[in-house]
Amino acid sequence: MKARRTEAKAVSVLALGGAGLMLAGCASMPTRGEVRPVSATQGADSQVRVYGVPPAPNASPSEIVGGFLEAMTSDDPQLSTARQYLTAEAAKSWKPGSKVTVLSSGLGRSPEKPDKLDKQPEAPRFKLTGDKVATVDERNAYQPEPGGVPFEQHLQLVREGNEWRISELPDGLVLSESDFQRIFLPVNKYYFASGTLVADPVYVRQRTDPDSRMDKMTQTVQSLLDGPSKWLGPVVSSSFPTGTALKEGTKSLSYDAQNTLRVPLNDKADNVAEPQCQKMATQLMYTVRDLTSSRVARVELVRPDKSVLCGVDESLAASIANRVPTPRHQYYIDQHKLLRVSLPSDPEQSFEQAVPVGGPLAGAPQLKVGTAAVAYEEKRAGVVSEDGHSLYTVSLATGGPLPAPVLTSRVKNGLSAPSWDGRGDLWVADRDPQNQVLWRIPGGTGTPQRVDVAGLDGRRIEELRISSDGVRIALLLSTSGARKELYIGRVERPEATGGGKVAVRELRPAAPQMADVTAMSWAPRGRLLVVGRESEGVMQARYMQADGSMVAGSLPGANGLTEVAASEDEKQPVVAYSDADGIVWLPPGAQWRTVSAGGSAPVYPG
CATH class of the missing domain: 2.120.10.30 (TolB, C-terminal domain)
Known part of the structure; x- marks a missing residue:
């Protein structure tokens, strides 16, 4: 049971074959274990989901801060409950998907000046502390902090109407290791180095991203199109032309009954030659293959007018990937x-x-x-x-x-x-x-x-x-x-x-x-x-x-x-x-x- 669950309880939902079992309180989650791939199509989800509880009327500043920190760890796709703890302006400007700070355990929190808090109720300010073990940057890349480093942030509260709300907070999420492993999924995106595909590990949300509103496969594909991680970038390259992105409005990707994944792109890639297009499709094939319960057999790139730019099957992609031979x-x-x-x-x-x-x-x-x-x-x-x-x-x-x-x-x-x-x-x-x-x-x-x-x-x-x-x-x-x-x-x-x-x-x-x-x-x-x-x-x-x-x-x-x-x-x-x-x-x-x-x-x- 995680610490500091008493001030703001969470609600966990365990879906079994489509039937929901509501559980009050917090869910105990494993902190280690292989994350198994699941189907890209929407289906029954057997994992425990944790949702935050909205702020109670007349909640104290301490209860607002505790409730917000709980809601930040929830599986709410848009983190809409967490935003209810913020002022209207802060809720609009907060960008939880910009980065993730991973702590060895939960956050400690305390009023910045506890001796003056009662004397200055118009502007309480809380300090958040912990031991940082890693960060995940805007390109979804994980960067460990060996030995851990001290972490400190602040939350400013104000009165909005008759209720306390958080008015100032840093962008991004702050999560314990166990919450991070529950919410985020490790995936590889692939780039070329001297004609050979190279894995570039990143993390995406298991469910809908709160900023982009994309599902995990679409997040992964967009991360591929955004380019390699900063660490690997100097030695790899992408076959996608600069500026290539998913067609505007694309939030979900799925494959059809023939296991063909069609990826709609913007017009930046409209005129690429066939060999380059096939390399682009090969990068996609290897990037998405571990995200589905059944293997993707073919990837097709689609122009904005819905015509097919090119496609590759597993055999062609394997020849283009130029991987080392299977050992004998x-x-x-x-x-x-x-x-x-x-x-x-x-x-x-x-x-x-x-x-x-x-x-x-x-x-x-x-x-x-x-x-x-x-x-x-x-x-x-x-x-x-x-x-x-x-x-x-x-x-x-x-x-x-x-x-x-x-x-x-x-x-x-x-x-x-x-x-x-x-x-x-x-x-x-x-x-x-x-x-x-x-x-x-x-x-x-x-x-x-x-x-x-x-x-x-x-x-x-x-x-x-x-x-x-x-x-x-x-x-x-x-x-x-x-x-x-x-x-x-x-x-x-x-x-x-x-x-x-x-x-x-x-x-x-x-x-x-x-x-x-x-x-x-x-x-x-x-x-x-x-x-x-x-x-x-x-x-x-x-x-x-x-x-x-x-x-x-x-x-x-x-x-x-x-x-x-x-x-x-x-x-x-x-x-x-x-x-x-x-x-x-x-x-x-x-x-x-x-x-x-x-x-x-x-x-x-x-």
């Missing part, structure tokens, strides 16, 4: 050899026996493999020697002698595990205390290039994983102590930024809830799978959005996991290393299964 194998190291396991077509089927990879590694007993990464096409591998001194790029398809190392560290255990991006570049960190460097090896065999990482502030890169799209890199950073924190940086390349060297910019916390992170991997839909522990908590494995927000419950039985890998194909099992059981698999919807009692360092291609 999973890999791990056993007795300093790189082994591979064929992935069954059905994850519930028995897995095959692991076999050594081919190529020079098969005939190189002198090389003891410590860590490895396999390129997405599964024809090459980057392997680091067991002593951490040398990085090799080897073929897995053709034999021959072991090539010379492409990179060497001066110190033992200097090189981290390598990682491939979908462009065919190999990334590795040299942890030499005297010369810490993030390296990129173009094409896996080119001259190593030093990558500038802004914002390290003395921290050391312990591990890294580059995203398949090549525009984000996950870095596990440590200070002089043993604690490790996970950050994501934006990868800026010369072709995207107009010159200069490849660099990593604007590090941001990727798992701010975790006090210590042990392992991580990129996962489906641009997410991260993170193994770690919250402050004074147990070890757990959780999915995180790339923006640092938590969107799913923990995986079962995560205690004891020290390494983890996930495929971008969500049909494939999570693979991990457990101190007790060795290499283990977690098929979707199942329990952990042992693959090999021996072995370590499990990886998927990437």
